[in-house]
Amino acid sequence: MMANFSDAERExxxxxADYLIPSWKDRPAATSVGVHRHMLDEVLRIRPDLEAAFQRAIARCPGQDISKELNALAREDNAAWTALTTVTTGGYMMTDEARAAVGYPGQVAPPYDPNETPEYVTNGMLDRVKARGPIFRDTRHLS
Structure with missing residues (x-):
């Protein structure tokens, strides 16, 4: 079930979010691309497993001394810190504006010819590995 965030919580x-991803040169701040509005809802729709920890992060960090609050959160509640940073960076990079600003076109499917020999097979890159031969190290005793 998706939580409805109040305007105060979104603020x-x-x-x-702007502390984590501030505006820099031609790159927009997190709120400039709506991470606290529509992107918050979208990320939590995709990752509902992050919602409870994200809500803890918002509750623990009221925005009075952001640096102090975020540092304490990272030290004391790793799950909430991870949820907060995952929701923020995920929402940010899901927007066209942020991807354009950092030069990331998104996922692309490069053409692939299954009958073509890859360059790394013929350019000598693997010669050392082939000359060395197979190596096996039993790691079962390490567990």
Whole structure:
């Protein structure tokens, strides 16, 4: 079940998100691309498993002393810290504006010819590995 975030919670999250991803040169800040609005809803729709820990992060970081609050969160509640940073970076990079600003076109499917020999097979890159031969190290005793 998706939580409905209040305007106050979204405002707090926006402050935290802009601290994590501030505006820099031609790159937009997190709130400039809506991570605290529509992207928050979209990320949590895709990753509902992050919602409880994300809500803990927002509750623990009211935005009064963001640096202090985020450092404490990272030290004391790793799951909430991870949820907060995952939701923020994920939402940011899901937007066209952020991807364009960092030069990431998104996932692309390069053409692939299964009958063509890859260059790394013929350019000598693997010669050392072939000359060395197979290596096996039993690691069962390490567990």
């Amino acid at each position: 707090i999250y926006g402050k935290l």
